[in-house]
Amino acid sequence: MSKYLQDRVAIVTGAGSGLGRAHALELARQGARVVVNDIGGAHVGSAGRAVADEIVANGGSAMALPGDVTDYEAMQDMVAQVIEAWGRVDILVNNAGILRDKSFAKMSLDDFRLVLDVHLMGSVHCTKAVWETMRAQRYGRIVMTTSSSGLYGNFGQANYGAAKMALVGLMQTLALEGERYGIRVNCLAPTAATAMTQGVLTEAALAHLAPAAVSPALVALVGEDAPTRRILLAGGGSVESANITMTPGIYLGETTDAATAVRARLPEILDRAGECVPDTGFEQCQFELGKAGVEMMLPGNV
Known part of the structure; x- marks a missing residue:
């Protein structure tokens, strides 16, 4: 056998x-x-x-x-x-x-x-x-x-x-x-x-x-x-x-004191509810730009 x-x-x-x-x-x-x-x-x-x-x-x-x-x-x-x-x-x-x-x-x-x-x-x-x-x-x-x-x-x-x-x-x-x-x-x-x-x-x-x-x-x-x-x-x-995971995190947008905002909202950033396992390292960039509503890929690269 x-x-x-x-x-x-x-x-x-x-x-x-x-x-x-x-x-x-x-x-x-x-x-x-x-x-x-x-x-x-x-x-x-x-x-x-x-x-x-x-x-x-x-x-x-x-x-x-x-x-x-x-x-x-x-x-x-x-x-x-x-x-x-x-x-x-x-x-x-x-x-x-x-x-x-x-x-x-x-x-x-x-x-x-x-x-x-x-x-x-x-x-x-x-x-x-x-x-x-x-x-x-x-x-x-x-x-x-x-x-x-x-x-x-x-x-x-x-x-x-x-x-x-x-x-x-x-x-x-x-x-x-x-x-x-x-x-x-x-x-x-x-x-x-x-x-x-x-x-x-x-x-x-x-x-x-x-x-x-x-x-x-x-x-x-x-x-x-x-x-x-x-x-x-x-x-x-x-x-x-x-697994190596990524939390949903937060979106700060344009702010004059982002460092203070990150410190204040660190518990939200660390919250593991809804975390994911990215398929590639590129997904961090994709995820972050997506939250900002920014198109990521150049035309012809999609």
Whole structure:
């Protein structure tokens, strides 16, 4: 019987352990051929090789390919090897990540840049490496791993939160640019017990947050019927959705003291009743000019 992701080719970065391993195993269980990428290498005894061997032992198809996501040439080489072996890349799961937690006052700029390099630029490198292939085959599913730390903030994670929210912005634009080529791009914000959460959560909490509980939400974002530009949150058996919204706000018109008016009417501006999720960033301009009764588009551009 055909499986949901039968013969789709999926790359999972940082797949030697934790969430990446769980994602790789679940994608394989759904019928995908899985590329297990891990910085630790692909040699016998490496974490990445162990995950690939586990998939094969369970009747699936997998290969382990090493590579540091911060090295664009290494990611290009990895994708070239996948194309040579399996002819295409259908799914990319940008999962690789690190933590360097400290309060902003105590955090070094080196640690700030390193987290951005791994999470943000690592995802950029991997996505860039598969982008033309997906455009040419007119099919692709890309998942960025965001976090509630980016969506909502967490003390001591200014670097991590900045990188994770940046991935939401990357997803928003790539989903628009990839739409005509059949490329769908989404975000997944996991809550899971991994090496990155040891020493942060209680043992009782960690026991309830198996990485495997996140992976079903991932599967929903990478199939033929996947949505695009969606943010799913998953952990502990629960799945939620997050949205970047815009309130109706107010229209000030021509006033001599707009700053005073904004301060006085801030509760109205912040009122979430009737808020919406814009289809594009351009809608802010469209919405604001519409309230002013101003025609937005030049003739011939409608």
